[in-house]
Amino acid sequence: MSNVFMGMPALPVFGDGNLHIEEPFPAAAHRELGNTQMRANLRHATHTIRDKRLKVVAELPDWEELRDAGSATKDLVMANLPALLEEFEKNFTARGGIIHWARDSHEANKIVADLIREQNTTEVVKVKSMATQEIGLNEYLEEQGISAFETDLAELIVQLGHDKPSHILVPAIHKNRTEVRDIFLKEMPNVDPNLTDEPRLLAMAAREHLRRKFLSAKVAISGANFALADSGTLAVVESEGNGRMCLTLPETLITVMGIEKLLPAKEDLEVFMQLLPRSSTGERMNPYTSLWTGVTEGDGPQNVHLVLLDNGRTAALADKYGRTALNCIRCSACMNVCPVYERTGGHAYGSTYPGPIGAILTPLLTGIKSEENSSLPYASSLCGACFDACPVKINIPEILVHLRGEDVDSKRGTKKLPTQMDLMMKGAGWAFSSGKHLALLEKGLPFGKLAAGRDKKIKRLPGIAAGWTQSRDIPAPPAQSFRDWWKKDHTPVAPTHQQEN
Template sequence: MSRTALGMPGLRPGSGNLFAEEKFPSAARRELGNSQLRRNLKHATSTIRTKRLNVTGELPDWEELRDAGSALKTSVMARLPELLEAFEANVTARGGTVHWARDADEANRIIHELVKAEGVDEVVKVKSMATQEIGMNEYLEEHGIAAYETDLAELIVQLDHDKPSHILVPAIHKNRTEVRDIFLKEMPGVDPHLTDEPRRLAMAARAHLRAKFLTAKVAISGANFGIADSGTLSVVESEGNGRMCLTLPETLITVMGIEKLLPTFSDLEVFLQLLPRSSTGERMNPYTSLWTGVTEGDGPSTFHVILLDNGRTNALADEMGRSALHCIRCSACINVCPVYERTGGHAYGSTYPGPIGAILSPLMTGVEAEENGSLPYASSLCGACYDACPVKINIPDILVHLRGKDVDAHRGGLPSQLDVGLKAASWALSDGRRLGAVEKLLPLGRAAAGKDKKIKKLPGIAAGWTQSRDIPAPPSQSFRDWWAKEHKES
């Protein structure tokens, strides 16, 4: 990855890794040039698409579960203040401590203080989008604390000094041979005869992390769900690294976005069916852990949960966009997205790539932040994401809504070619007579097409079209004119 050579991008205090630092089209162009990446992505996303369709198709009530999931999340957003207060009260009553963090920096400072108080300089980590979002590992490293990623893919990315490129499978951009090479280069004590067989690679990770699990005093996790009426938290995982982190250390620190709440324990009956099938395409993920505060004699004796805003209330304030917060981070939209499949996750800049990232990042930061205004355009609006979303987030509509915000944010400045073109088009296309008059110019285009009746090169932004496509010579008359001649009597 070209990104690797540049190293980790610097953190922005306050908001962490939610930014496209470069406009999507140019980042995409660079990533498109990596043919190995495209092969890896194509292979991985098509594999998981098939698996997902198989396991969602076998449930007779899949659509009903999606409807319930969507309504539940709508309900959670509408009731968020009371649910947050109930969750806090219940965690506290069960022996946990609740912290609140407005932004990445505040969350990182709280985590650092808590780790420092335990007197350790290393922690083990469960894969978590929230801690990626706030750039926790980098923050802790700057403060002399090593955070060890224990999920296999996160471990691969961390060892490679790379960035995750996918919500579910952060190393999806690497194939097995690349993973083997990273392990050989970066994993202390690794078998030099390691092959690229996925089983061998997984076993190498097991051996590498075993001692860390058994000795770690502090673990840090995210949460898939928080139950308001009991204070229960849940982590959904596959490898057992989550169970290790949630069970063995003395202290557990969980970072959870404020939107992750569900009203009651029984609501898990919906989401624990929706999530694994949409995510890994399995009927159920190997391990799901649920814990409530502290349980005497079982698991950590100290438990902290940090409730993170970091732009979520910005998204919540957008009536059209707030349903983006319904996201359960399954990555189904990413796996079906034709744009993601070709560019990979790094092109999006933010921790959240793909269709959901293209709406979530600008909703959380505002479209005017950095290059996040370019993200909503990273879609052909094909709608595959909306079809796949287990909680029915209408991603295409929100993309279009955010494009509107972006366009409005730039009104009054120097008009772009597209501004001029679309304004002129609005004039011509809002009146049949005007359009008819413009169509009288079609023969000009016909002349421009020349002998082979193709237009092969256009100027300005339209050059983007003719880089790979011709335009046929226009017809000698429009339909409108044909109709008028055919129906002279009317």
Template sequence: MTFLGMPATAPRGVGNLRGEEPFPAAAHKALANAQLRRNLSHATTTIRGKSGAVISELPDWQELRDAGSALKAATMARLPELLEQLEAKVTAAGGVVHWAADANEANRIVTGLVRATGHERVTKVKSMATQEIGLNEALQAAGIKAVETDLAELIVQLGHDKPSHILVPAIHRNRSEIRDIFLREMPGVDPALTDEPTELAAAARRYLRETFLSTKVAVSGANFAVAETGTLAVLESEGNGRMCLTLPDTLITVMGIEKLVPTWRDLEVFLQLLPRASTGERMNPYTSMWTGVTPGDGPQNFHLVLLDNGRTAVLADEAGRQALHCIRCSACLNVCPVYERTGGHAYGSVYPGPIGAVLSPQLTGVADNASLPYASSLCGACLDACPVKIDIPSLLVHLRNEVPHPRSERVAMAAAAYTMDHPALYTRAQHAAKLSKHAKRLPPPLNGWTASRDLPEPPAETFRDWWAKR
């Protein structure tokens, strides 16, 4: 039973945190797609090389990681006062702060704010939080069209597809697939469009320019919010973020409550960590920072929606709360041998890869994403790559312990424990195992184990028999 005021997980029936099938089933299908594996392997190999090169330019990368990790821990420890400070600063600077306990409330708030403007179309800057809560679907249900303006999000939206990567939602598409989507779905596109990336980018520029200039409301996420000053920051590459953050009359920013940093100075750490870990750049092309409303410059109506949607439940788990330190760089996806083979869709959540395998079950409650903590070989590459040093392998093991285990497994484990506690029984069981020498599969309910593994051949002589003869 949950009481009002107790940390709560993200509600069912809304948003994109739960898959339609368990990871092994979805991964099985993805693994059959050779084109997908080629695209992912090419893209993740490219980004690993770029990221490694720019990280090696900094003599103090490890010190920056230490600072980033500690800053996030310090932020979480003081979260209530920092959230109140942020609210006060944003309000003082002319913004309006809203609090959304879950996805439904956030969608209701944003829909209401857009309706109040009288407009029926919004431009969007890529935002994980709004993907998480299913905002586009909620807006559509209310008759409001949401236009994704990030190139990869546009590819996903035009392709009637789902995002498969935190940073590059269309990472599963190669250039010729992107050209085909544009030719099929982009109104007014030049039929002679080739698959040259510069031409594809130019096509997106032409397509969205008029939309940017004529849309009066924009919705964004935020990479960071500074409690001390009320300043918000969005890091991007294309300039679609700048368009959305400066051209409309009304800006609505949806942000998870964990995105805070305490002071302005703290940005000096994260603005070094994020671009190098994320796109493998010394700095992303554009970063916009704004504090409330600036008279004569940019949107004159600014709303900030602070989102819980399961974050307080993550925060309540002392071991698990470091998952909230994530700055959404996606470095852990790019180094993960499992992600590289299955792609992001198999995880069923907007947060795929190693961080998704810990964050999604924590946000929804482990029972609703029970297969994800197992979607890893625990090789540890994600921990090494994480710019804020989230110990993802330990978190995966921690969550595996919380997964409700099937009855057959519990019965088998209890039987094994009893047998091992009784030496005579154990000896007899070992001799019985020898008789299974010619069996290839275990009988139900243990056949799950042998569906993808060969049963090891039992030795001709048990250790106990050997020892007794000495």
């Protein structure tokens, strides 16, 4: 790396936008769990995709080698980010593209709105993009009098249903086909009133609805899946052809991309374009991938812009235990395999990024102290399924534990009195520090039995331990401890080797 760091590290600058959760995860999860229709939809969808992913991954004899290459490539990118960004900018600019840099969501939104206004239009078409979701671009444009039309089918379902995305790949995963049909019938102008809930017909209705928009739009907005530093090339991976429409037909194309999306060179695509489609939709390859390098005369948009977005990414990069979260390629495999996500759905996470990756990425981008984001690292049973599924091997469970530590540490300094948890941990430390201490505590077991009463169950523990008994009972403790029972039942066989202290 050519950059030499001198002096004290600066304080990280955190991101903003649709990343701050307003409700702690447990409360939101509790509410979402009550939605049985959503739970059934999610169960169906996540199980479908899991099976598909496993099947296509098993086809490749070198899947693990591809994961190793993907992971190492991303580590290399992060370590050389300043040089790669400069190289990308030079190449993209040399081919007629224009680069803008945005420190945060507000700056990015303003750049995009100004570029749209320059084209004298108040309508834009959009390709699905997590970055623009994160910065709240649609909401900002609406305030500025600009209508942004989402063209991805799932985004369209969410937008027409006045809903929020609940998954990064399939934002309407929480809706089943009948619910989608109902939204179309209610919100889509000129829709066939006899529309059934057959997915093929629903897709056709979306095609009819958006066709005119595509053919007449002057400005399109996209995200990007990859950017190649050595050529200045951008790539968008999609299925429906809405991406191709947006990237090809309008005169102006504005792409918003996080700074971490870079890859060093063309050959890296051979790794990531095998990892991404199989991990995300469980396909050998997605139907369409578009690559463009600046402006090509006579083919596609002639006014091409890219907004490079920080919005907390540099803060995540500054966390030495958490920085690999930026290696994420947004495939969504982790949420599809997560037992917590499968039950609570994406809305419970309250951020643009739900699921296991969201539970680490969101607090890393905003800082652990932001609003209720400190509850996110606890949204996991630490089972590790996400780590196994991750195509770039992000150790999500390890980062979750690290962030839980950050949360505890950040609260430690702010309270004058020790909390119940502090006292319990102190007590546990004393009890487990010596056999004698433990033996003394175990003399209390018969009282536990007494507390359990006739049905031999403790139904409610006091204080914060009540959270544990909220959804389960504790069986009555035995009358004597294991150690007492052992002492009474077993006479030492070889007393010569016995050493009593």
